Amino acid sequence: MKPYLKLDHIDKVFTRGNVSSEVLKDINLTLAKGEYVSIIGHSGCGKSTMLNIIAGLTTATMGGVLLEDREVNSPGPDRAVVFQNHSLLPWLTVYQNVQLGVDKVFARSKSKKEREAWIVHNLNLVQMTHAKDKRPSEISGGMKQRVGIARALAMEPKVLLLDEPFGALDALTRAHLQDSVMALHQKLGNTIVMITHDVDEAVLLS
Ligand SMILES: Nc1ncnc2c1ncn2[C@@H]1O[C@H](COP(=O)(O)OP(=O)(O)OP(=O)(O)O)[C@@H](O)[C@H]1O
Ligand SMILES: [Mg+2]
Numbered sequence: 001m002k003p004y005l006k007l008d009h010i011d012k013v014f015t016r017g018n019v020s021s022e023v024l025k026d027i028n029l030t031l032a033k034g035e036y037v038s039i040i041g042h043s044g045c046g047k048s049t050m051l052n053i054i055a056g057l058t059t060a061t062m063g064g065v066l067l068e069d070r071e072v073n074s075p076g077p078d079r080a081v082v083f084q085n086h087s088l089l090p091w092l093t094v095y096q097n098v099q100l101g102v103d104k105v106f107a108r109s110k111s112k113k114e115r116e117a118w119i120v121h122n123l124n125l126v127q128m129t130h131a132k133d134k135r136p137s138e139i140s141g142g143m144k145q146r147v148g149i150a151r152a153l154a155m156e157p158k159v160l161l162l163d164e165p166f167g168a169l170d171a172l173t174r175a176h177l178q179d180s181v182m183a184l185h186q187k188l189g190n191t192i193v194m195i196t197h198d199v200d201e202a203v204l205l206s
Pocket of ligand 1: 023
């Protein structure tokens with residue numbers, strides 16, 4: 001197997017004053033291109049921390065992350081994250097939240113019209129087109145999560161990082177979105193790391 005995404009001997013220690021807590025110790029993980037890996041573990045064991053390190057949002061205390069043999073040390077559009085606490089920008093509408101990423105990634109390769117159609121396509125995928133002009137404070141938690149998924153999918157990232165992406169959703173929406181993510185994974189062959197508390201979900205998707 002040719003390594004595509006590699007976590008190499010990662011340690012993470014959080015320090016405040018003279019108190020330090022060791023959250024991750026010697027984490028190694030190697031993914032081939034197109035692999036779909038699920039991470040399961042009890043609450044507080046460091047899953048989100050690990051995902052943030054891959055995203056380049058948190059730096060490892062020791063060790064590092066390599067994507068296609070290049071070291072990752074800052075966030076980039078090649079690694080999109082669906083956060084556990086759906087972090088949408090509160091001053092932007094649903095549409096604009098998705099647009100932000102799309103405009104960044106496809107500024108050159110798609111025309112303005114094509115980008116608009118692409119944003120709508122991804123909002124359709126998560127069934128959020130009807131609320132495209134609402135702001136995050138005006139929609140429910142599950143709806144925010146769906147917008148977060150649309151935003152990440154719309155960027156067609158090399159690596160998709162999903163932190164309990166289907167956690168706050170009802171069973172029907174969850175099944176629908178799981179299907180969408182699987183279809184996308186088949187179509188694009190992107191590499192996915194997903195955190196979940198649901199063993200069945202991990203088995204189904206990975
Ligand atoms: N910025 C931070 N500063 C200090 N400690 C932190 C920070 N972020 C996380 N931690 C600590 O690191 C540990 C792991 O947190 P993390 O969010 O990675 O857990 P998790 O596995 O994602 O849990 P959950 O399943 O509940 O989401 C926790 O003990 C948490 O308190
Ligand atoms: Mg977490």
